[in-house]
Amino acid sequence: QKTTLNLWNNQKIKYIVATNAFGMGVHALHVRTIIHTTFPLSPTNFVQEVGRAGRDGQSAESLVLYACADIRELLMIVDTKPDSLEMLAVRRRREHLDRSKKKIFAMAYTFEESYQCQDPEISECGACDNCIRHITDNIIWCDISIDLLRILDTVDKLLRFTNDLETQLVTFGRNDIVDVFIKANNKNTREKNLTSLWTNESDDMNNDTVNILIQTKSMCLHAIDRLCLEGILAQKVIIKPMWPGSLALVYTSNISEIAPNARQKIGKKLWLEAFKPSKKRTDIKQ
Structure with a gap:
């Protein structure tokens, strides 16, 4: 050495x-x-x-x-850390782990950003990869508040759907929110009967997706993460043995509730997101 x-x-x-x-x-x-x-x-x-x-x-x-599996592994390490088990009472341990998990999610969210400068102290450093992409792609910043309110409406629908005794859906995660938000007719929505959440809507509501700025799965996931980090959506991370007595752990993440006054919190500020101009997206305006 x-x-x-x-x-x-x-x-x-x-x-x-x-x-x-x-x-x-x-x-x-x-x-x-x-x-x-x-x-x-x-x-x-x-x-x-x-x-x-x-x-x-x-x-x-x-x-x-890194990959998503790395983040899952880190959450498992944080959740099963021996020092935390020995040194903290149950309540303090849970608070400590929740803060640690939020930091990890915040780091993951930062690394997913494509355009926003990763130095929070200055508006634009002009040197990091994100700033360079910002300049070369000639991006436009748009307020996505309306889209975020629509995501809240989607979460509200899913919460009511899970509380319905006639449905078999007990919990739902980020991917379920995305599928309902973009009205994806895929295996997941068909098996969980999620298509019923929009098939009964009027034609005007079904065609309203053309006015939505967030139109891809990755952008929608990014927006959901942003709402979770802001405390507007509550995300419950569950880590448990794959089977009783197993050392192998299984990680799941569910959206459990909407924060009180969530819509007012969204309406109080601009929620800017970067968009790359294209001929297909004539709806994107500064």
Whole structure:
């Protein structure tokens, strides 16, 4: 280990592969790129990892490679952390874990952004990937408040649907909201009879999707995450054994309720979202 570190410090070797413990106490000025092969366990870990690059004051690059499965695994680690079980009372432990989960979701939401500058202290740094895409794609910022209110209407429909004794749907998640919002006629909506939530609507309401800015699954999921992070939608994360006694854990995430005065909260501010102009989307206006 010492030999490898000396060779790397003297730039005899160009790359080094290490855990996130590497670099503590190491002040190397020549690091230009950090590649994270997994999603950082916490915001603190992420800051520590990226802090090893650009120590000479010059620009550096950080690349995070992750998948949704990584986030699920991190939530399981947070939920089953032995220290939390031993040191905190049940109520304090739950509050602590809920805060930790929200931080992880907030990090995931930030990394999903395509255009918004990832430096919250300045409006536009002009250097990060998001700012560069913002400039080259000539994006337009639009207020999606109306779309968010429609998403709330969709969630309200699903909540009433799950409370109906005649339906078999007990819980629902983000993908169910998306399918009903965009009125997708697929296996999921047919098996759960979700198509009934819009088939009885008037023709005017069925054709109203043309005036919706959010028209893709990814954009809708992003908007739902935004509502969850703002506390307008309550998201319940359930982590349990795959079967009794199993060490393998199963992760599910359900939307459980709408916050009081949710519509008023949406109406109190502008909810700007970036859109890339296209010939197909003539409805997008600044």
